[in-house]
Amino acid sequence: MYLNCHSYYSLRFGTFSEVALLELAKKNEIDCIALTDINNTSACLNFIRKAKDYTIKPIIGIDFRNDYQQLYVGLAKNNEGYKELNDFLSYHLHQKIDFPEAAPEFKNAYIIYPYRRFKSSQKISLKNNEYIGISNQELFQFHFSNLNIKQHKIVALQPVTFRTKKDFNAHRLLRAIDNNILLSSLPKKQQACFSEQMIHKQDIEMQFSEYKYIINNTIALQKKCSVDFDFSKNKPSLNQNTFTGNVTEDNELLKQLCNEGLKKRYKNNLTQKVRDRLQKELALIIKMQFVSYFLINWRIISYAKSKKYYYVGRGSGANSIVAYLLGITDVDPIELDLYFERFINAHRTSPPDFDIDFSWKDRRDITRFIFEEFKNVALLGTYITFHHKGAIRELGKVFGLPKFEIDKLAEEDYDYQSLDQIQRLVIIYSNLIKGMPNYLSIHASGILISQKNLHYYSATNLPPKGFPTVQYDMIIAEDLGLYKFDILGQRGLAKIKDALSIIEYNQPQSKDIDIHDIKSFKEDPNIKYLIREAKCLACFYVESPAMRMLLSKLKTDSYIGLVAASSIIRPGVAKSGMMREYILRVHNVERRKNSHPIMLNLMEDTYGIMVYQEDVIKVAHLFAKLTLDEADVLRRGMSGKFRSRKEFKEVKQKFISNCRKEGYKDSLIIEIWNQVASFAGYAFPKGHSASYAVESYQSLFLKAYFPLEYLVATLNNGGGFYRPEVYLYEAESLGAEILPPCINTSNFEHSIKGNCIFLGFMSLRDLDHKTSEIILLDRTQNGVYTSLDNFLKRVQISIEQLSILIKIGAFRFSQENEYELLWKAHFRANKVLANTQEQPLSLFDQNSKEYNLPKLHTSHLEIAFEQIEAFGFPLCGYYQILANPPRNTTTAKQLKKHLNKQIDIYGYLISIKNTKTHTGKRMVFATFLDQSKEVFDTVLFPKVQEKYKLKHKGIYRIYGKVVDEFSFLSIEVNRIIKQDYIPDPRYA
Structure with a gap:
């Protein structure tokens, strides 16, 4: 009887899950029910999967609406009908256009129009697959209407959106959030009627008792609908099942590629162990019908190689010698004794799982290639749910609370007993909507390549990235038999690639670097030293304070040790106490x-x-x-x-x-x-850690031999674990001279010449990207700028953007003071800018009127504050602008002298990690830079953290005891005081 039910995948409308809907139906003795979410089919697959547990017949469909105004409900007659509905929905979602007032002609789907869309006495012409639906609330109106329609075309259409009054209240709040308005301003047309609830089977039959034909029509329609999917353990994979179109040809191609790989990978070291392992893997891969999965991945990385894109194949796929021979991974499973059964075994029904990392700059093109190369492709979806803080902030706005009250509630900085009624409602309903899906997003890496059209399984959205995305997540996809291909974007690979280009430019004699010579890297004494002493800043996966601490304690310098460390650091091992053990x-x-x-x-x-x-x-x-x-x-x-x-x-x-x-x-x-x-x-799987370790070795090699070029590449790719300034300070400590942006020497990205690092325009937070492009294009076409006047005649720029450049010293080549330049800019630029649109640029230089300006001076302190405003930090470091200079010169190198003693040291906070003790109290691990830009670590136990509440970056004076654990020195803080900076001298 219920052909129009909503779950909370009717986003910001429904209030409970598809499983809760089944529980509700069971409670009310309903044996057949239709899930019809609004413009969404996310829950349909799991609804069908779980319905068997409740012995309920599931029907699936879509509630088609424009701006939440119901047009018609579509029900799938069979699997083909479900695809038809998904095709129709997807087309309108992709094109971002409204649905037509009348549904198209579906061959395998039924359409139900709500009764309220029609006027009394109206003659209605319906197709064979179309019906009029009447809710129990509309029976009275229907009784007195003269609607000209045949009886067999009328069915019951009682919507279900709520279970209780609390659900209804949550619904109204969700609708206000969706419309970004106050709850008091929510119009009636944007919300459902409170009557949209499920009642017991006997009660709804009683309500329709005068219209037995409606009940019979509804039951007959229910019987016509049947959509089913195989969720059994031994179901066949729904992924593309052949690569060449023929299974035999697939098998032969895989064998051929493996034989070619043997010659490249093992050359003169081809042992019987290798041959046996290959034969064992091939036999199982062919038997399990996973050949196409390997070949599809091989095709993807072959394209990447043809474009000279860097990539890393990782995950449990590194346990496979076939993957190694095909070039999907660079980890030799024989060397690390990785057993194949972790990747594929005779009991496994799902295809193996490869994770392939590409540079974040190359990933989009790889994705484009996959969509063009293969037929039935879509990105995997994932749902972003309402989290505690987000829910409170959204509800606070809906209830009209001021920002400071919302902040206090979100940070849990309140006594519940002291809250007023509205504030308590925010807390109560935030707990109710917490965990509900908020909007559909894209899985971080998953791509589906299916044998059949993906609309057989759900509709697809078209997010801003421009690739169709299914409306379900990885868990449901795997339940169904669709297994993702993981294509990830990673900045570490881009750093390596860019570093090699920078080295080739800055040190042409070093251009023939073989970054894939991992074997020699493993034995390199300089790299061993960096690992053993944990001097790994900017290096992939080994630069964090936690990893630096672990490497210091382990004192490992081997590949095997680094592989183990990469996995030991993971939360699961650390949490159990196994890392310490x-x-x-x-x-x-x-x-x-x-x-x-x-x-x-x-x-x-x-x-x-x-x-x-x-x-x-x-x-x-x-x-x-x-x-x-x-x-x-x-x-x-x-x-x-x-x-x-x-x-x-x-x-x-x-x-x-x-x-x-x-x-x-x-x-x-x-x-x-x-x-x-x-x-x-x-x-991690061991092969995954091994893959990470390979990339770590590549970055460690670059850090050991080309540190400045590598740090520039790190900055150009968005930094790493730490803020950009930390990498600049590291470069400075290694002998680099850091120069602010200059309109004649800087590019958009940072660059290096010799030991001089020129900051790029990208470092200026408020400079428009378009402004940078205009300057660089003009400089390329017309040469360097000779003066401010020359610049203004050639570049169209606002006074605000020009001021940013002047204040940061981008015109220092002119030898004029920044304040003088600002005066000139305002005198001259205003006239130029006022006439820019009307007057063409002059073919000949015209002399500008000279002004007599007083002699102006800029102090180094003013420059520091200009840099904080422009970059977010001063190039000279924060120690130079302390209100009270440091009372001592204690550095991290002196920690050993103070072992088990109290120390007084100044530190600039660069990293903070909050954690909890086994009793649930908050404690903090914090990492600092001392006055010589050396790193040191501290721990604030709960009593100290509660007293001093270490939160924000800045310079602190730290008092504590130096402790040693396995040669890793840190400070157990007992007192910490944040230091003040001088007042901004620009406004003194």
Whole structure:
């Protein structure tokens, strides 16, 4: 009886999930129900998947609306009808045009027009697949109408949008958020009627009891609709199933490519072990029908190579020698003893998963290529949900609260008892809408390449990036049998590529660098030194304070050690305490004996500690005696969304019961389970860590031998873990001279000549990109500028943009003071700018009238504040502008002298990490630069953090005790005082 039900995927309209809708139907003894979200099919697949658990027949369709005004409801007769509806919806979403007042003619879908769209006595002509729908609230009107329509064309159309009054209130708030208006200003036409609720089967039959034919028509229509998908464990993949169009040709092509790869990769080192591994993998890949997946990835990276795009193939795909031979990855699984079963095993039904990173600059072209090369392609969707702070801010605006009140509520800086009624409503309803989908976004990397048209599974949106995007996420896609290709954009690769170009320009004698010579990098003593001493600033994945701390403690300088560190640092391992235990076992041979013999045997390289995702499978299969299939369910279950799945809970119980059967003590079982559970989807596969380590070595090589060029490339690609100024200070400490932008020497990006780094126009926060383009184009065509007058005659620029350039010293070549130039600019530019549109540029230079200006002077302190305004930081550093100069010159290099003693040191805050103790109290790890631009680390335990509340960047005077843990020195802070800067001298 319910053919028009909404979930919260009717965005900013519906109020509960598709599963909650099924629960509601079950409660009201409804055995068939239609999900028809507004201009959206996101929930349809999961609705069908879950309906079987409630023994409810699912019908799916779409509620077509223009500006939330209902036109008609479409119901899919079958899978072809679902595609027809998706085609129609997608076309209008892509074109961003309204739906027509009358539905088109569908061959396999039914259309229901709401009764209220028609006037009394109107003669209605309906197609064979079209009906009029009447809600229980409209029965009285219908009874007295003279609508000229045949009885068999009338069905019940009772909308369902709410369960309770609270849902209705939430709906109104969501509609106000969507319209960006106060709740009190929300028009009636923008909200649903409170009557849009589900009532018990007997009650709705009673309400339609005078119109038995309507009930019969509705039931008959329900019986005609049947859409189904295969969600079973052993379902076939829906991905493109051949590459060449023929399975046999696919198989032969894969073998041919592998044989070619053997000659390139192993040359004179082709052992029987390699041949055996290749044959084993090929046999399983062909048997599992995963050949096309490998070939599609090979085609993508072949295109990248033809364009000289840098890429890194990572993830568990690095466990495959076939992937290595095809060039998809650069990790040799034989060298690292990576077992193929983590990637593909006979129990696996889903295709293998490759993650391929490209430069963020190249990724769009790679995506374009994929859409043009293959037929049925779309980006994978993901839903951005309402989070706590965002929900409070949105609701605060809807209720009309002032900004300062909203800020206090969002930051939880309040006593609930002291809140007024409106403020409490904001808190109550923020908790209700928290977790609801807010809008559809794009998955960070997922691309679907399907055998069939993707509109068989959902409609598609067309976001600003210009590529069709399906309306469901990765979890539902995998449930269905569609598996994503991961194409990621990464700045680290762009840094490496750009650094090589900069080196070729600045040091032409070094242009023949083989950045892929990883084998020699692994043995390079200078690179080993950087890793061992954790001097890795700007280097991919190893520059963060946490990684620097870990490397310092491990004192590793090997490839294997770096691979382990890349995974140990992940939250899952660190949270469980296994990171600390690993460090202890690295330094203490006796402690390794604490591990259970089975665990030590399984993970000999990591001293019996689970570090990689493969370790979950090893422990589950060999320690807890789960099948490989069950072990993989457990591994995948580590991700948050799968933890609530029935399959994961069943495997967890079997894990524990199997261990008890093996005779293990409960204390050991719980300890091992906690290690498994702590991974929480964050641990890396070993091959993934190995891939990251390869890129780390490339960046470490560049940092070791071409540090200035590499730091310039880092800045040009948006920096890294730290703010841009940190990399500039690092360059300065390595001997660079940092020069502010100049209209004659700077480019848009930063550049280097010798040891001089010229900041680019990109560093000026308020300079328009278009202004930069105009200046650079004119300079290229007409040569350098000779004076301010010459510049003004050639470049059309506003006085505001011109002032930015003058204040930052971009005209310093003229030898004139900035203040003098500003006076001249205002005198001369105003006249030039006033006539720019009417008068063409003069063919001949005209002398400008000279003005007698007083002698003006700019101090270095004024320059520093101009730079803070322009760049966000001063090139001289913040120590130069302290109100009270530092009382000491203590530096990070002196920490060792103060070991286990109190120290007084000044530091400029560059990184802060908030965390919580096991009791839930907040503590902070903070990283600083000392007066000589050396890095040092501190920890503020809860009592200290609560007292001083370290939050904002700036210079602090730090008092604390120097402590040592595995040769890593840090300061346990007991007092910290933020230092004031001098007043801005420009306004003194």
